[in-house]
Amino acid sequence: MLSGISAWVVGSLNAWSSVRAALMRLITSGGSIWVMLASRVVQSRFYESLPRPGLAGNRITRWAILTAQNRRKYADTDQCHTPPVDTTMPPRNTNTMRVSGGDARGIRLKGPSVAGVRPTTERVRAAIFNILDDRQVTDRIVLDLFAGTGSLGIEALSRGAAWADFVERNRRQSLDLQENLTRAGYARAGKVYCAEVSRWLEQPPSDMPSTKAYGLALLDPPYRMGDPAPTLWAVWDSGMLDAEATVVVGHSSRITLPEQVAGLGQYDSRRYGDNAVAFYSCRP
Incomplete structure (x- = not known):
């Protein structure tokens, strides 16, 4: 039939x-x-x-x-199942993020342009700086490791930090980070170092003053690196933290960080879905 x-x-x-x-x-x-x-x-x-x-x-x-x-x-265009796509309208650009607070609040930053870069979400950034006291940010020298887009360090500058150093190993992402500093109006309030974090901590750049001490260190390493505790040890061993420094570590919620890492003691920890944030302070 x-x-x-x-x-x-x-x-x-x-x-x-x-x-x-x-x-x-x-x-x-x-x-x-x-x-x-x-x-x-x-x-x-x-x-x-x-x-x-x-x-x-x-x-x-x-x-x-x-x-x-x-x-x-559609035999000639090899589109037997779907009609031709209208390309007259460009796709919507969603690869941006905003500063969540401070003087630069609402300014849009360029999102990650390199695969594998996972920027801290606006919600988590706002939560971090709501937990930190003003004295832990205002007039502090900030170190942003695994900086990516630079959103954490720029957030600190927007909320009153005096200076920020950014360390990002990817050359292309470092250029985008510098562009974000310019967008936010902090091109002269920070410096971008294109380097591997562990090597940078072991051998600081020659143009960096030996007396520089960071009052706030921000770490948000890629989750694929696993446990960020070894990086915490490296930060402590570098001798770059001042006596009252605060260290903020972003990590996967599947990982539990130790209460004590060398001279750093954990005083707070928060979880936001798959993301978690631990807060450390220097202890004598």
Whole structure:
């Protein structure tokens, strides 16, 4: 039965193609609009003449005919199942983020341009700086490690920090970070170092004053690095923290950080879905 229906469908399509070709020749040779309307009528009559062996059979037959026509229509563009995409409107750019508070509040920053960079969300950034006291941020020298887009360090500058150093190993992302500093108006209030964090901590740049002491260190390493405790040890061993420094560490909520890391003691910890944040302070 199916083979009979298929043969009838193919024959009907061939007949309709011949009629349509004749109409198109008439139109292109100077036919009037009435000929075009007549072609619509013929097409309508063609579909109405299809067999109706029941609702399901009728739908299957019509689907077979329309699919065959669609394949012929898009055969040259290899788009048999979907019509051509309209590219006249550019895609919406969602690769941006905003400063959540302070003098630069609401300014949009450029999002990550490198795969694997996971910027701290605006919600988590706002929560971090709501937990920190003003004295832990205002007039402090800030160190932003694994800086990525620089959103954490820029947030600190917006809330009154005196200076911020950013360490990001990816060259392209470092350039975008510098652009974000300019967007936020802090191009002269921070410096971007393109370097591996562990190496940078072991061998600080020669142009950095040896007396520089960071009052606030912000760490948000990629989750694929696993436990950030070794980086905490490296920060402490670098001797770059002042006596009253605060260290904020972003990490996966699946990891539990130790209460004590060298001279750093954890005094607070928060969880935000898959993200967690631990707060450390220097202890004598």
